[in-house]
Amino acid sequence: MKRNATAVWNGTGKEGKGHLTTQSSVLNQTQYSFSSRFEEGIGTNPEELIAAAHAGCFSMKLAFNLQAAGFTPSELKTNCEIVFEDGKIVASNLQLTAKVDGVTQEAFADLVKDAEQNCPISQVLKTAISVSYTLN
16 A cells, blocks of 8 residues: 655745645645744645644554454544654644543553553554553
8 A cells, every 4th residue: 555645845944834635635725824834824744744644544544453352443533643853743642531431440551551562653653652541
């Protein structure tokens, strides 16, 4: 499997602007800029997209882990905070709230840890990754 996206940037780093388009066209000339990255401007930014990718990947990996262990989650809600300092991504903090009938805290903790370490986005980030969770 291969996926792709295209970034187009015009102008300088601070005054310029760009847009992103994904293969699926979920992003279709979606704007991004210095303002949307480092301030509160309109548009997206690379760190926000990484946060979405990590939250989605982790949730899906955990769903597969739960399924393999004989459980079906009714909901896995993951928020991801990407920490960007001194020009580097230094952490990805995942906050999970899960509804899974029948699973024990101990078994769930093991499945979460495996998803944290083995989802493809966790593996590519090579940064500090933390997960805190609530099992309802």
